[in-house]
Amino acid sequence: MSPKWRVRILVGLLVAVLAAAIYFPILKRRVKRQAQVQQTSEEQARRELVQSLNTNSNEPKVKAKLFWGSDAGDGTLAPTIVELPLSNDPALRAKQVLNTLLAGPVDAELRTLPSDAALLAFYILPDGTAIADFSEAMANSVPSGVQSEQLAVDSITKTLEANVPQVRRLKILIHGQEVETLAGHLDLTGAFPVSAKAVAPVVALPVAPAALAAPANAPAVSGAATPQKK
Amino acid sequence: MTRLFRKTLLVLTVAALTGSLVARSQNPAQGSAQSPAPSTRSGLNIVVLDPAHGGTDPGARGTGGVRESDIVLDLAAQVKHGLESQGFQVLQTRTANENPSFDDRSALANAQNGAIFLTLHVSSTGLSGTVRAYTMPDTTLPPGNGGLIPWDQAQAAYLPLSRKLGDAIQGELAQRFKGSPPNVQTAFVRQLRTTAAPAIAIEISSVSIQDKADLDRMLPGVADAIVRGVVAFRPSYVTPTVPGVPPGVKP
Numbered sequence: 400m401s402p403k404w405r406v407r408i409l410v411g412l413l414v415a416v417l418a419a420a421i422y423f424p425i426l427k428r429r430v431k432r433q434a435q436v437q438q439t440s441e442e443q444a445r446r447e448l449v450q451s452l453n454t455n456s457n458e459p460k461v462k463a464k465l466f467w468g469s470d471a472g473d474g475t476l477a478p479t480i481v482e483l484p485l486s487n488d489p490a491l492r493a494k495q496v497l498n499t500l501l502a503g504p505v506d507a508e509l510r511t512l513p514s515d516a517a518l519l520a521f522y523i524l525p526d527g528t529a530i531a532d533f534s535e536a537m538a539n540s541v542p543s544g545v546q547s548e549q550l551a552v553d554s555i556t557k558t559l560e561a562n563v564p565q566v567r568r569l570k571i572l573i574h575g576q577e578v579e580t581l582a583g584h585l586d587l588t589g590a591f592p593v594s595a596k597a598v599a600p601v602v603a604l605p606v607a608p609a610a611l612a613a614p615a616n617a618p619a620v621s622g623a624a625t626p627q628k629k
Numbered sequence: 630m631t632r633l634f635r636k637t638l639l640v641l642t643v644a645a646l647t648g649s650l651v652a653r654s655q656n657p658a659q660g661s662a663q664s665p666a667p668s669t670r671s672g673l674n675i676v677v678l679d680p681a682h683g684g685t686d687p688g689a690r691g692t693g694g695v696r697e698s699d700i701v702l703d704l705a706a707q708v709k710h711g712l713e714s715q716g717f718q719v720l721q722t723r724t725a726n727e728n729p730s731f732d733d734r735s736a737l738a739n740a741q742n743g744a745i746f747l748t749l750h751v752s753s754t755g756l757s758g759t760v761r762a763y764t765m766p767d768t769t770l771p772p773g774n775g776g777l778i779p780w781d782q783a784q785a786a787y788l789p790l791s792r793k794l795g796d797a798i799q800g801e802l803a804q805r806f807k808g809s810p811p812n813v814q815t816a817f818v819r820q821l822r823t824t825a826a827p828a829i830a831i832e833i834s835s836v837s838i839q840d841k842a843d844l845d846r847m848l849p850g851v852a853d854a855i856v857r858g859v860v861a862f863r864p865s866y867v868t869p870t871v872p873g874v875p876p877g878v879k880p
Contacts, residue, residue, distance in 0.1 A: 473808070474755050543689045543697075544752030545763055545832045579731070579819060583681075583688065584750070584830075586783070586819040591631040592768060 410428040429479060458563035465500050466554045468509040474546045476511070476554055478561070479504060493529065494521045496562045509556035513540030519574070527567030528590055529559065534572040538573045542581050548585035556593045566593045651687045673866040675718045675744035676859060677737055679820065680705040682867075684728030689753035691836035695844065698726065700836070701749040704848050708747070711856035732780075735823040739783065745794060745866070746828035747855065748820045751844070755834030758843075759809040760851055762799040763830040764791040765822060766815040783825035790827035793865055798829065798858030827866065831855065 460482045469477035483499060485532050486492045503510045516537040522530045552571070559566045563573050568590040571581070578587050680701035682688030688697030702724075709719040720741070722734040739747040755761075765784050784791070795813030803809045833851060838844050874878045 474761075542753045544748055544754055544835075545816050545818055545830055546752050546761065546834070547754040550754075552817070583686065584816075584818060584820075586817040586822055588819075588822075589768075589817070591817070 458486050460628075461485040463496050463499070464558070465496065465504075466511070466557040466561070467500075467504040468511055468550065468554075470509070474550055476550065476557060478510075478557075485562070489563050490521055490523050490529075493523070493531075493559060493563045493566060494518060496558055497521065497531065497555065500558050511539060511551050515540055523565060527565060528570060529563075529566040529568065529593070530570045530572060531555070532572040532575055535574050538578065538582055543582040543584065545584045548581045548583075550593060551581065552585060556591050560593050564594060569593050638653050665783045667742060672743040673717075673745060673859075673863050675720060675741045676712050677722065677741065677744050677826070678705045678708055679721045679722040679734050679746065680749040681748055681750045682721050682728065682749070683726050686728050687750055691753070691838060691841075693839070693841055695751075695836045695838065695841050697751040697753075697836055698758075700751045700844060700848075701820055702752075702831075703750050703845070704833075704846065704851060707848055707852035708749075708855050710835045710851070711852050712859060712864070715856060717859070722868050731820055732823055734820060735783070735825075739823075743866070745827050745859070745862075746821075746824045746826045748818070748828070748830045750830060750832040752832050752835045753828055756808045757834055757838050758806055758847065760802045760806050760831065760833050760847075760854075761775055761810060762795040762802065762813045763816045763821075763832065764795045764813055764828075765817065767783070773800045780823060787825065787827050790866060791821075791829055794827045794862045795829040797862040798831065798855055800860045801854035801861075802831075802851070805854055806847070827862075 446591075461484070461539075462476045462480050463483045463485060465481055466476040466478055469475045481499060483495060485495055501512050501514075501516060501518060503512070503514060513536050515534075517534040518531065519530040519534055520530075524530070541548060555571075556569055559569060570590045571587050572578075573587075583586055643793075680698070682698040682700075682701070686698065690696055705721055705724075709721065712719050720737060722729055722737050734748070735746070738744050765788060767788055768785075792813055794853065799810065799813045803811045816830070821828045821830060831851070833844070833847060836844070
């Protein structure tokens with residue numbers, strides 16, 4: 400009686416262990432897949448949210464000048480003219496051009512920014528300092544190196560300079576935080592000069608009429624943006 | 630015997646006299662060459678080498694398992710050897726697989742009198758087989774009030790010297806490695822900002838090379854270019870006579 404039971408219990412346990420051994424990897428894979436889906440959908444949702452700003456086609460189409468890598472692949476940038484419906488509001492306009500810059504050029508080889516990075520927020524302070532907040536992918540996925548990190552920042556500052564003249568300096572945040580470097584080399588603790596005017600002593604802008612002046616200035620500015628560097 | 634003795638004595642005295650005369654006539658020339666030497670002697674004695682990354686931070690990584698932190702340590706050893714044979718004292722921010730902070734690395738150079746600072750990198754991008762030297766861009770910071778220079782603007786005062794050093798080394802690099810730029814480049818390199826000495830970053834392209842041996846083969850040439858560049862730069866660097874006043878570029 401007892402040896403028979405012992406055998407039965409042993410067999411039962413063995414079956415349970417085998418079943419677990421087969422089931423666990425499947426479960427693990429399923430959890431992993433689920434997590435991945437969630438992550439991409441989060442990133443996608445973020446992008447779609449931002450994209451909705453871009454596809455606001457009520458705005459007149461403007462020739463925007465975007466800076467991606469040059470064909471030479473030698474660490475220099477080349478301007479590309481893209482027709483975009485751009486807002487007259489400087490902060491919105493900056494978001495639109497930066498999102499197009501992040502979306503990347505036709506030739507993926509010429510990307511300057513990681514494809515999974517997103518712009519989370521963009522503000523312009525009255526003194527012309529802009530604050531751009533990027534997702535963590537901006538720091539984690541950009542190729543590490545002096546040249547590649549400087550190229551990433553240059554593509555952002557040059558694109559802003561060409562399309563949003565109100566921006567004089569740019570401070571880059573990663574996921575709302577100030578970080579020491581982009582990916583181990585480039586200094587993000589300071590603000591990058593954007594327009595040539597930023598280097599000269601800052602002319603005190605009248606703070607109060609800033610809101611008033613923006614719409615009045617904008618048409619003239621958007622017209623001037625493209626021929627500026629011809 | 631005595632005659633012979635007298636003759637040799639005469640010959641000896643004549644020889645001694647002419648010898649002393651010749652020596653005296655040469656002396657003033659020698660003196661003029663020697664005396665100004667100490668006053669124009671370069672203040673550059675120490676070179677601080679900074680092999681970037683290390684420890685938990687491998688830096689750029691190539692597909693073949695090439696790690697930036699290892700390559701720059703090899704390069705530093707070769708540059709050190711070359712510089713020491715030219716009479717420089719060489720200090721390294723790290724000699725093993727460890728990762729000091731940016732500030733600690735800068736502090737090693739800032740604590741010296743008459744030092745230059747070279748931070749060594751290998752990128753993951755760029756044309757393979759090229760090398761670039763970088764200085765901080767000129768951001769025209771407002772002049773500091775008083776003698777104290779804020780820690781985060783340490784490099785600003787040394788920019789003219791850094792550019793001169795960078796051009797000297799980049800010129801040598803461009804001769805050896807086709808496709809490298811002819812002049813020093815600019816980038817907001819974090820390591821350079823806190824360094825109160827002529828300082829440049831040197832970056833080799835790249836870790837994404839097919840064979841690690843190709844990268845290893847570049848190192849002696851890079852090291853030689855750096856040593857020649859530093860030797861060429863040496864006369865332009867004069868240590869400040871007043872403490873706290875950064876040296877300027879000699880015309």
